[in-house]
Amino acid sequence: MSRDVAIVAFAQSDHRRHTDDLSEVEMVMPVLHDVQRQTGLKASDIGFTCSGSSDYLAGRAFSFTMALDGVGAWPPISESHVETDGAWALYEAWVKLLTGEADTALVYSYGKSSPGSVRDVLTRQLDPYYLAPLWPDSVALAALQAQALVDAGDTDEPALAAIAARSREDARTNPHAQLPGARPQGAYAVQPLRTGDCPPIGDGAAAVILAVGDRARELCERPAWIRGMDHRIEAHSLGVRDLTDSPSTRLAAERAGAFERPVDTAEIHAPFTSQEVVLKKALGLDTGVTINPSGGALAANPVMAAGLIRLGEAAARIHRGESDRALAHATSGPCLQQNLVAVLEGEPRA
């Protein structure tokens, strides 16, 4: 049995440096209500719910259980959670719908980075024997990758600055972006990366609704059909990998069918300018492709939601008729360790 699954609604919060006035559920709830309103679905109408988040950001165990209060979980719902970016929650929901166990799914994710120091927090995801005791932070690891790219002749500082400028200029039309518009490249955070090459630290949430076949057509005028989706991982040890390439992204894209026909839009999850260089190469994106028209992670990077937002932004462009075939990418882990690629299509227009 083959079932067509589509993203039929997408919503996100305004991404902000601090949200002290909001608990996680208070931040998530308006976003959940937004996708429910777009589709007319209530919690009790939804077949499966899956979320993504991380306890390390909040510093509290089982923090997702409190955010779940925003869903409306009574009568009992079918629910799951991934301790990573919500893009992987979407993958789980997609599989659930493909199996025929549900016809609709709600996927949401959120991250509040403001309570802690996200650079330090992310060191705790590293190999605990050889890396974590050294506390190499996320910017430092991205900078090692950037220098490898510079040494390989794949980029230079002006080219990285141009990526930063393009992203933040594009974010001017994104009302949710944290950093819309020009921003100085600034001093070196960790050389060769300047502050402008790094993503903003902020809090935010996102949600999408998935539906199958005719149900999707009822809920959305132009559903964004998921034509393929795949995720792959690379060796944990950075010193084993060629940091200038991302074979896992390329393989995931191939398995998702990304190379069968050209895409017109690519929402790629590159928190650092240098990572866009790696991903463009891995995905073979040429000048005919609109890359991150939302501004991407350089304009808003709520950790654990930024990948799901790439899928949502790509789908929303199809919903609006601005794209016919889009690629969406999400990443997790240091230096693009884990990568997910989805291919989304709208039905041909008359």
Add this chain to the structure above:
Amino acid sequence: MTVTEPPEALRAPLVVEFPFTRSLGPVQSAFLTGLRERTVLGVRTEAGAVLVPPVEYDPATAAELRELVEVAATGTVTTWAWNPEPRPGQPLSTPFAWVLVRLDGADTALLHALDAPGPDAVRTGLRVRIRWAAERAGAITDIACFEPYESTAGNETTAHDGRFEDPVTGIVAPARLDYTYSPGRAQTRYLQGLAERRTVGERCPSCAKVYVPPRGACPTCGVATTDRVEVGPRGTVTTFCIVNIKAKNLDIEVPYVYAHIALDGAGLALHGRIAGIPYDQVRMGLRVEPVWSEDGRYPDHYRPTGEPDADYDTYKELL
């Protein structure tokens, strides 16, 4: 219902500390024990490559790897990044370069810090050597850092059986993360109420249930709760347990009673300790009231009010 200006968000420091104790497999044990003895070991794959730091399974083929070899303490920088502001826990407290170093004899690179006067003194291809920590315990930090060292690159390795006296079989990986906790709108109001010795819940506009403590959402309806409702101070024990194990750092004699208490007007029970009555006389339906300690910001415990017990039907939905 009272409508007031949204309160200033509360904030408080929150420290999460955890000492993870981890056991080592045969390869990691040999590698980390070797560092203690100023010996760097790698592991050879079936294809002949030498991985440093070594792993127990080939990242390419998943084959089990056990063939250890000793490599040099000198090597070549394969990529680097200048860190102008070291962060807590990092290997050096003065500005340094993060480096990936391929040690002579190895085919992969090790991440560590390089002590150098400035970024101009660092480049890919720089020759370096290990600076050993004065005191070594069998951990990656036994390498204090790398330092520039002009020498000729080699690729000699020698076989090593991985055996040392008194091998290290585990590590303790301490971690501390500092947060600033802010509880959000609903819980801020709840905590401010407690400071005035009042218990304030929030009512769901959809199902009318009153949540104490409020979290800002009705988990049943999935909507925001915004109407503030003062509940209690008296309440009813809905269920309880008798605690016979003395908790560390808790100055309460056992046995004592921990109970679910439905405060009058609340739509669900919160929990608290019952005192002022022998532990074996606590019962479902017992009417209780809070006892605030002198400087406490929440009730220290609940005690019987002396009222007749509540009828089961009045609290059966709150069990």
